[in-house]
Each structure stands twice: as structure tokens, then as C-alpha cells.
Amino acid sequence: MKVMVSVKRVVDYNVRIQVKGDGSGVNLDGVKMSMNPFDEIAMEQAVQMKDAGTAEEVIAVTIGPAKAEEQLRSALAFGADRAIHVKTDEEIQPLTAARILAKLFEKEQPKVLLTGKQAIDDDANQTGQMTAALLDLPQATFASAIEFDGDKAKVTREVDSGLETIEVDLPAVITTDLRLNEPRYLKLPDIMKAKKKPIDAMSVEDLGIEEAVKLNVTKTAPPPEREPGVMVEDVNELVSKMKDKGLV
Amino acid sequence: MTLNPQRVSPYYTEDHEAFRDQVRRFVARELAPNIDEWDEAGEVPWSFHKAAADAGLLQLGYPESLGGVEAPDSFYNIILNDELAQTGSGGIMPAVWVHGIACPPIVAFGSQAQQAKYVTPVLAGEKMAALAITEPSGGSDVAAIKTTARDAGDHYLVNGSKTFISGGMRASAFTTAVRTGGDGPGGVSMLIIDADLPGVSRTPLKKMGWWCSDTATLYFDNVKVPKSNLLGQENRGFAVIMHNFNSERLSMCAQAYGLARCCIDQAAAYARDRHTFGQPLAGHQVIRHKLVDMQMRNQSVKAWLDEIAWRIDHGETPVADLSMLKVLATQTLEFCANEAMQIFGGAAYMRGNKVERIYRETKVMTIGGGSAEILKDLAARQLGF
Ligand SMILES: Cc1cc2nc3c(=O)[nH]c(=O)nc-3n(C[C@H](O)[C@H](O)[C@H](O)COP(=O)(O)OP(=O)(O)OC[C@H]3O[C@@H](n4cnc5c(N)ncnc54)[C@H](O)[C@@H]3O)c2cc1C
Numbered sequence: 001m002k003v004m005v006s007v008k009r010v011v012d013y014n015v016r017i018q019v020k021g022d023g024s025g026v027n028l029d030g031v032k033m034s035m036n037p038f039d040e041i042a043m044e045q046a047v048q049m050k051d052a053g054t055a056e057e058v059i060a061v062t063i064g065p066a067k068a069e070e071q072l073r074s075a076l077a078f079g080a081d082r083a084i085h086v087k088t089d090e091e092i093q094p095l096t097a098a099r100i101l102a103k104l105f106e107k108e109q110p111k112v113l114l115t116g117k118q119a120i121d122d123d124a125n126q127t128g129q130m131t132a133a134l135l136d137l138p139q140a141t142f143a144s145a146i147e148f149d150g151d152k153a154k155v156t157r158e159v160d161s162g163l164e165t166i167e168v169d170l171p172a173v174i175t176t177d178l179r180l181n182e183p184r185y186l187k188l189p190d191i192m193k194a195k196k197k198p199i200d201a202m203s204v205e206d207l208g209i210e211e212a213v214k215l216n217v218t219k220t221a222p223p224p225e226r227e228p229g230v231m232v233e234d235v236n237e238l239v240s241k242m243k244d245k246g247l248v
Numbered sequence: 249m250t251l252n253p254q255r256v257s258p259y260y261t262e263d264h265e266a267f268r269d270q271v272r273r274f275v276a277r278e279l280a281p282n283i284d285e286w287d288e289a290g291e292v293p294w295s296f297h298k299a300a301a302d303a304g305l306l307q308l309g310y311p312e313s314l315g316g317v318e319a320p321d322s323f324y325n326i327i328l329n330d331e332l333a334q335t336g337s338g339g340i341m342p343a344v345w346v347h348g349i350a351c352p353p354i355v356a357f358g359s360q361a362q363q364a365k366y367v368t369p370v371l372a373g374e375k376m377a378a379l380a381i382t383e384p385s386g387g388s389d390v391a392a393i394k395t396t397a398r399d400a401g402d403h404y405l406v407n408g409s410k411t412f413i414s415g416g417m418r419a420s421a422f423t424t425a426v427r428t429g430g431d432g433p434g435g436v437s438m439l440i441i442d443a444d445l446p447g448v449s450r451t452p453l454k455k456m457g458w459w460c461s462d463t464a465t466l467y468f469d470n471v472k473v474p475k476s477n478l479l480g481q482e483n484r485g486f487a488v489i490m491h492n493f494n495s496e497r498l499s500m501c502a503q504a505y506g507l508a509r510c511c512i513d514q515a516a517a518y519a520r521d522r523h524t525f526g527q528p529l530a531g532h533q534v535i536r537h538k539l540v541d542m543q544m545r546n547q548s549v550k551a552w553l554d555e556i557a558w559r560i561d562h563g564e565t566p567v568a569d570l571s572m573l574k575v576l577a578t579q580t581l582e583f584c585a586n587e588a589m590q591i592f593g594g595a596a597y598m599r600g601n602k603v604e605r606i607y608r609e610t611k612v613m614t615i616g617g618g619s620a621e622i623l624k625d626l627a628a629r630q631l632g633f
Contacts, residue, residue, distance in 0.1 A: 034269065070262060077266070185274050187304035188317050188324065191266045 001111035001148075001170075003046045003055045006101055007039040007075050009068040010121040019222045026220060035071045038116025040078075041176040044183040045146065046114055047079035054148050057081050059108060063100050065089050069199065076194035077186040083199045086207065095212035096204075098130035103207045105135055110171065112153070117142050117175040128175035138168035142177040259554050264323055271331040274303045283337045284600060287460045292343045297373035300344060307371035310355060314363055315371045322557040326502040333506025336514075336602025338609035341503055342414035343461035349496050349617075350377035350415075350423045353438060353488045357480035366421050366440055378419035380410040380441075380466055381489060387412065388622045390425065390489055391433040395468060397426035404428070404439060404478075406447075406471040412616075416464025417452050419443055425485055433486035438479035447471035457609035493618060494565060497574045500617050501553050504577040507606050507613075508546045511581075511588035514603050515539060519591055535591060542584045549577045568630035571623040578613040579620065585610050 011017065011026075012034040018027045035043075049055035060075035062068045063086040072083040086100055105113055118125035132139035140146075140155035144163065147154040148170075157164045158177045168174075204211070232238045242248045278299050286292045300306040309325055310316025319325060332340055341348070347370045354367050354377075369375040383393055395408025406426060413422070422441045429435030441448065447469040452462055480488055516539055519530035529535045552573050559566050585607040589596040596603050614620050 070266070073262070074266065182277075185303035185305075186266070186270050188267055188308065188319065189304070191263055191270075192320070195263070 001049075001055055002057045002059070002108065003049060004059045004061060004105065004108055004110040004113045005039070005042050005046045005075065005080065006061045006063075006097075006113065006115040006127075007043065007071050008036040008062060008116070008119045008121075009033050009064045009071045010036045010119050013037055013120060019220050023219045023221060025217070033067070033070070035074050036116050036119045036121075038118060038120070038176055038178070040116075040183040041178065041180050042114040042116050043075055043078045043080070044181045045143075045176060047184075048181065049148070050079055059084065059110065061101065061104055062086070063088060063092050063097055063204075072199055073191075073194045074186065076197040076199075077190045078184070079190070080197070082197060085199050085201045086204060087201055088204050090204075090211070093212065093215055094124045094126035095130055096209070097127045098134055099209050099212065100204065100207060101127070101131045102134040103209060105131070105171075112170060113173045115173070115175050117177050128173050132173035135173070138172040139174070140166055140168050140172060141175040143174050144177050144179040146174060146180070257554075259323055259558055263320075264327060267324055268327045268331060270303070271305065271328055272334075274300075274305060275331055275335060278303075279332070279337075279340065280335050283335045283340065283460070286343075287337060287339060287605070290459050290462070292340070292460050294373070297344055297376075299373075301371065301373035306344070306373050310351070310367070310371055314355065315368045321561045322498065323554070325499060326505075326553065326557060329499055329502035330506035330509065333503050334510050334513075336507070336510050336605050337460065338503065338507055338606065338613065339458035339460040341461075341499070342458055342463075346379070346415040346419075346461070347371070347377045348499055349492060350379040350419070352495055353379075353423055353479055353492050354440065356491060357438070357488055358440075359476075361476070362440060362479070375421075376415050376419045378413050378415040378422050378464075379492070380413050380416070380422040380424040382410060382412050384409060384411045384465070388619060391436065391486060392431075393425050393427060393436060395424070395426050397428050397437065397439055397473065399428070400472070403472045403474050406439065406441065406468040406473050409465060409467045411465040412453070413464045413466055414458075414461055416450055416466055417462040422466065423479065425489060428485075429483040434483055436485040436489070437482050438485040438488045439473055440477040440479060441468070441471065441473050442477075445471050445473065456611065457605065458612060494560075494567065494570055496617050497570050498553075498557065498560065500613065501549070501556075501570075501573050501577040504581040504613050505546060505549050505553055507609075508542070508549070508577075508581045508584040511584040511603055511606055512539065512542045512546060514601075515542070515588040515591040518595075529591065538587045538591060542587055545580045546584060549573070549580050553577065568627045571618070571627040571630070574618060575614075575620045575623050575627075578610070581606075581613055582610045 012032040015031055020027050046055060046058045050058055058080045060072055060080035060083040062072050066087060069085060072085055076083055084104060115128045128141060129139060140157060142158045143155045144158045145156035151170050152167055153170060153172060154165060154167050155174060232241060297306060304317045305328060307316040308328055309319045312318055351367050351370060354362055366377060370377045381390060383395060385394055386392060397404035397406045420443050424439050424441045426437055426439050427435050428437040448471055449467045450464045452464055455463055519535050520528055522529045556566055556569050556573060588603045589607050592603055595601060
């Protein structure tokens with residue numbers, strides 16, 4: 001089958017995020033950027049399918065600035081066969097991203113679209129779901145295990161109450177959760193080979209997509225600093241402290 | 249952690265940065281959570297060798313035909329050394345990558361049969377190889393080695409002993425310097441000696457640092473080594489040893505730079521968090537100037553290291569520069585480790601602190617692989633001083 005994976009360029013998870021002084025956003029100047037970790041898990045799933053012979057072709061897709069080509073190169077080093085870069089310098093919000101992905105899905109006709117359950121920048125957790133809705137396709141979110149069987153996929157989902165296993169008809173949209181796999185290390189020869197694989201670049205306009213209504217961010221603030229904890233001797237002291245604070 | 253964002257450099261490309269990301273990720277997942285335990289246990293499990301091979305890092309810089317991962321230039325090796333050093337363990341290199349000194353002579357001078365037998369399984373993480381030059385009677389004066397290999401027809405009869413041999417306890421073969429001819433450099437040959445041959449014995453040595461890497465004394469008592477295990481030509485071993493030193497020194501410089509960087513990062517983070525006299529340590533001029541002194545020196549090391557690497561990649565063998573940089577890089581490491589210890593105060597003296605381990609492991613860097621005294625003299629001769 002043909003598998004499409006969407007990957008996003010985000011601030012590297014090791015970076016300590018700093019909110020800009022005027023509250024207009026977070027500081028991105030000179031900050032290290034990487035592939036969204038949940039998308040790496042989606043990529044790993046796709047290349048495992050290729051290794052197992054379940055997938056014949058893996059296409060990586062990103063929407064983002066020229067520099068996002070770095071993340072596509074990583075996806076190609078993972079083992080994607082080719083990539084599509086929808087170039088834009090605008091901030092892309094989930095609904096617009098979903099419209100773009102839906103359009104590419106219609107063009108490419110993959111059996112499955114894999115994407116991270118959320119991107120660690122805004123943690124919106126919406127794009128996969130919206131894409132499935134726009135395409136009127138089944139969706140299986142927060143996958144921690146996926147099994148393909150003919151035209152169906154059995155997906156174990158991580159839900160609040162534990163694990164839930166569902167079956168979806170293909171084509172479908174599947175979003176990946178942390179425990180699905182451990183992404184491989186990209187070896188130097190694969191990093192070098194990725195340079196030679198094709199990337200098809202296009203603009204949002206080329207796809208005839210209208211940008212969705214923008215959500216306006218009015219203010220960005222760091223989370224309040226946590227007060228230091230106190231050590232208690234025993235349960236009695238714990239209970240009395242909690243009573244003092246009106247917690248029990 | 250310094251993340252080297254969007255670096256503009258004449259030497260480092262996107263490929264290098266992509267590779268660095270992978271090494272970093274490997275270190276975070278496979279090494280950082282375990283290294284303290286392995287160091288205390290005095291051993292790195294074989295599964296880590298395998299993991300390093302699976303990630304394409306154990307075999308970096310070796311020909312594909314031998315199971316290696318070819319590196320287009322020296323900067324990949326610098327990155328590997330630098331990033332592995334960020335765990336604060338100098339010992340991980342001799343513990344796992346000691347073939348970096350044992351195998352290059354076999355790759356450069358060995359026969360195909362020798363390479364297949366002694367290099368390929370090591371690059372796959374299944375075996376270890378060690379380099380045995382130093383003897384109880386001395387290490388600096390390599391041309392004076394006393395271990396003999398007497399021509400006995402179809403084999404050599406080897407007698408003597410080697411000491412301070414990294415990986416000597418675990419290695420299945422030793423790339424060994426032996427005397428086949430008369431006195432001096434012209435009588436030295438290189439022999440590959442299997443560890444399981446009758447007459448070979450070994451004992452472990454306890455040491456100040458590098459605990460996760462074993463170090464051994466080897467004894468050769470009438471060991472019959474097949475003639476087919478001669479590396480290169482008889483009595484031409486000295487050139488093999490010298491050739492090897494250059495690549496060892498570049499790696500050691502990169503490692504020293506990385507360990508010093510780790511000291512700086514650790515000390516800087518501590519100086520920001522720790523408060524004395526109503527302000528962070530870094531608020532005191534004396535302390536922040538210490539950090540600048542460290543950074544200043546280590547950045548100079550890096551600039552020279554990168555330049556030398558570039559020259560090597562362009563066909564030069566800058567022996568004098570490499571010798572001097574080995575001295576400068578390791579002395580800079582001593583300086584940075586010392587100052588980082590001072591910034592941490594008593595906490596630096598406690599086990600489990602990266603700086604504590606690095607401090608204990610500086611001396612082997614200024615002594616091993618050519619001591620500072622010997623290298624300065626080598627540089628002086630090269631420069632005609
Ligand atoms: C942890 C560890 C691991 C090692 N691993 C290996 C290994 O894997 N394989 C291997 O072969 N060796 C190994 N070595 C040995 C190392 O290479 C030697 O220790 C080093 O070459 C110095 O030799 P030496 O210790 O015999 O000192 P010596 O040669 O006895 O020198 C003693 C001191 O005198 C100085 N000195 C000597 N000659 C002169 C001179 N002409 N002028 C001025 N000063 C001089 C030296 O610089 C040194 O400070 C290892 C050493 C250590 C500590």
C-alpha cells in the first residue's frame with residue numbers, strides 16, 4: 001500500500017522555551033528546530049511497514065518555511081521514498097493544515113495517512129482528526145499498536161480509561177502516540193542518501209487552498225512558577241497541612 | 249546543554265548537524281541513563297557495542313567492504329567524540345571504541361584475510377581489539393620496546409609483556425608491537441596476536457579513572473604466532489605505529505574538547521542556579537570570569553581542531569600542529585575540569601557528578617597517546633626549534 005506521513009518542523013524538545021518579553025509569542029531566534037517527536041513515531045511506523053513489505057511507497061509531507069526541508073530530509077533518511085513540501089512562511093493553524101493534507105491525500109490516494117497525535121509546539125491535537133473529517137474517512141487516533149489486515153486496520157488506542165482496540169476500514173487517518181514504537185537512529189549513509197531523493201515543492205496557492213479563519217493569539221505567558229514543596233514528617237502532618245490550605 | 253543552533257561554519261554542513269542530532273539522541277537514550285552504573289561496575293555490556301553498531305556509530309570511518317560506515321570527512325569523527333563526551337565519561341571511548349587505535353593499522357596495512365578476521369567482527373560489535381605497544385619498561389620510547397618475536401620457520405615465537413593496555417582483558421586479539429630485528433625503530437614489527445593462543449595471559453589493573461574500560465598487563469610466554477599474522481612488512485612496524493598516532497591524536501583532541509565543553513556547560517548551569525551571598529554564583533565577577541576563561545580557551549582549541557581536521561582531509565599530515573593541539577586540548581581540559589570543580593565546590597567532590605569523573609580522568613589524556621612532554625619535543629623537532 002501507499003502510505004503518506006505528515007511531519008512538522010517544531011522547536012526541539014530539548015530547548016527551554018522562552019516567552020517573548022511583550023507576550024506576543026515565544027522566542028524562535030536561533031533556536032534549534034527538529035521534527036515533531038510524534039511525527040518521528042509516525043515515520044518509524046511507515047518505514048517499519050516498508051521493511052515488512054506492507055507498504056510499497058512512503059511519502060513524507062510537510063507544510064512550512066523553506067527551512068522545513070531539513071525535516072523532510074530527515075523523513076527521507078528514515079526511509080521515505082519521496083517528499084512533498086508545501087512552502088509557506090505563514091503560521092499554519094490546524095484547519096488550514098488539515099485542508100492542505102486533505103488535498104494532498106486526494107491527489108496521492110494513499111491507503112493511510114499517518115501523523116503524530118499532536119505537535120509539541122501548540123499541542124493542538126486537531127489536525128489528524130480534522131483531515132479525516134474533511135475527507136470523510138475513518139480515523140484512529142492515539143495509536144499505540146497498529147495491525148494491518150487486507151483493507152482493514154486494527155488499532156489499539158491510548159484513551160483516558162486505558163487501552164481501546166478498534167477496527168477501521170482503509171483508507172483511514174491514523175495518529176500516533178508515544179508508545180507505538182521507538183524511532184530508529186538515522187545512519188550516516190541514509191542521511192547522505194536522503195539528499196538525492198526527490199522533494200516536490202509547491203505553495204498553498206498552487207493547491208488552491210483557502211486559508212481557514214485565523215485564530216488570533218492575544219497573549220502568550222509562561223506558566224506560573226511553582227512554589228517550592230515542603231517535606232512532611234508523617235501522614236498526620238500531611239493531613240493537617242492540607243486542612244490548613246482547605247484542601248480536605 | 250549547548251545545542252549549537254543554526255551554526256554558520258566553513259566546515260559543518262546540514263549533514264553534519266543531522267548526524268550530530270542522531271548521535272545526541274543515541275547518547276541520550278543508550279548511554280546517559282546507564283553510564284554511571286557501568287562506570288561503577290567496571291564494564292560496559294556487550295549489548296551496548298551492538299546498539300552502537302546498529303546505530304552505525306561503532307564502525308564510523310571504516311570501509312563499507314569491512315562492514316564500516318564511511319565518513320566523507322573527519323568532522324563526523326569529531327562530532328562523535330564530542331557528543332559521547334557530553335555524558336562526562338572519558339572511559340566510554342577506550343571501553344567501546346578502542347578499536348579506533350587497534351584496527352586502523354590492520355585496515356591500512358593488513359591483508360584481506362587479516363581484515364576479514366580481525367576488523368569485521370569488531371565493527372559488528374561482536375568482538376573487541378586492543379593495541380599493545382607500551383611495556384612495563386616504558387611507553388614514551390616506543391623504539392625501545394623489548395618484547396621479542398623470534399623467527400621460528402612458519403611462526404614467530406613471542407616473549408615479553410605489555411602493560412596499561414586498554415581493553416586488554418576483553419579483546420580477542422592485540423595489534424602488538426614486537427622486536428623482530430636489531431635495536432631501535434628499524435627492528436620493530438607489528439603482529440596480530442590472538443588472545444586465546446597458548447602462552448598468552450593477562451591481568452587487570454585498577455586505576456584512577458576510566459573505570460568502565462578495563463586496562464590490562466599482558467604476558468607472552470613462548471607464544472607461537474603464525475607468520476600470516478604479521479602486519480605489513482617485517483621490521484617496518486615503527487612507521488605503522490607512527491601513522492596510527494596521528495588519527496588517535498585527532499580523536500583525543502576532539503574528546504578533550506568535548507569533555508571540557510561538558511565541564512563548562514555543567515559549571516555554567518550550576519553557577520546560574522546556586523546562590524551565595526544573596527545572588528547566583530554567576531553574579532560574582534570572579535565566577536563568571538572563570539567561565540569565560542574556560543570558554544575562551546576551549547573555543548580556541550575547537551578552532552584549531554577544525555582547521556587541522558580540514559587540512560588532514562585535504563591531504564596534509566600536520567604532525568607538529570597535531571602534537572601541539574593534543575597538548576593544548578588536554579591541558580585546556582585540565583584547566584576547565586579544575587575550574588569547574590572549584591565552581592561546584594564540595595558538590596564536585598561527590599561521586600555521581602560529571603565534573604568529578606572528568607577531573608579524575610584528565611591525567612590519562614595528558615599522558616596517554618603521547619605525553620605532553622614527548623609531544624612538545626616532537627613539535628620542536630618538526631618546527632626546527
Ligand atoms: C589508562 C591508560 C590507558 C592506556 N592504554 C594504552 C593502550 O591501549 N595501549 C598502549 O600501548 N598504551 C596504553 N597506555 C600507555 C600510555 O600510552 C603510556 O602511559 C604513555 O605513552 C607514557 O608511557 P609511560 O607511562 O611508560 O611513561 P614513561 O615513558 O616512563 O615516561 C614517564 C614520564 O617521563 C616523561 N618523559 C619520558 N621521556 C621523556 C623525555 N625524553 N623528555 C622529557 N620527558 C620525558 C613522560 O612524558 C612522562 O611524563 C595507556 C595508559 C593509561 C594511563
